[in-house]
Amino acid sequence: MLLFLLPALIAFAMTFAIGQLLCKPFFAQYFLAETGGEKLHKTAVPASGGIALFFGIFCTALAFEGDYLIRNHLYLLLGFSAMFLLGLVDDLKSLGWLPKLFFQILIISLVVIFADLRLQSVLLEHSFFQIPYYISVILSIVLLTFFTNAFNFIDGIDGLATTVALLFILGLLYFQIPFSSVFLMCVGAALFGFRRINKEPAALFMGDSGSLFLGFLCAAFLIIFIEADLTASNTRLESYQQRLPIIVALFWYPIFDTIRVLIIRILSGTSVFKRDRLHSYSLLLRVGYSHTQIVILVVFLTLIQVAAVLFIEPKIGLTVFFLLQIVFWLLLHLFLNLLIKNFKRRNLKK
Structure with missing residues (x-):
């Protein structure tokens, strides 16, 4: 058991140690995040946590399973690395949204083509649809770009993006994604280690190097999970068609928040x-x-939606379930608007 957990323990320790080092003034001065304006933080905090996450994950995973990962997932690993480097450059000197988006699409396009990371089929209510190759490529590039940036957009308060990614990875491990369990355990453990430094009040932000890298990683695994072999057994799910609602439930917050905005x-x-x-x-x-209350709320709503997929979707079917999901998101949006209206009304009375 200890040998099985060893990669995770090392990834945790390495990420935490590098993160603590990056908090030191000598390193922090190069990555201090902006404050004021539309930023929610009023004190300067280094945004270099992506470095700790990337090296904690990659160094450990490659040390324990390098041959397998390089042989089977080389282009995917290169894509993760390229997205990390893009974010790191942007953290050091802002590129602006247009160049950053261009390079994101370029990296994602190359990974889709060379790693064949595509949404190739759709299964709805036991009806199977095969997507033509070129449409599949374009659709996959669009979805991966959207999900990557959706994750990047939620990296605005202490611990939120870290916790969402951690829940997502733990969900993938529980629901048996057909990918290296060692790599996934290293990702989860690294997020646990970073969470110790990133929780409220955060001593370190993940920055674009972390949010773009993790966003693309989650987006890639999202497609891999949905596209798992139809013949692959999964003792956690009642049917293959539950893969789509499960992955939406695990990643619902970045999707909901981005679409809403x-x-x-x-x-x-x-x-x-x-x-x-x-x-x-x-x-x-x-x-x-x-910050902590918001994170707890997102975790609570995520668990509710995962439970709904497992216990309600089999009884009402996929179509009705997604309609209810949309209604839930709409009600949540209306609730947020009501909170703001009441808040403004109270301030006017003061």
């Missing part, structure tokens, strides 16, 4: 790339929730 910006006529405080975590902070 994009729709609001489009309807208001503002740029979809404009930085603002429309994100749900920003609204909750304004009405008095702490």
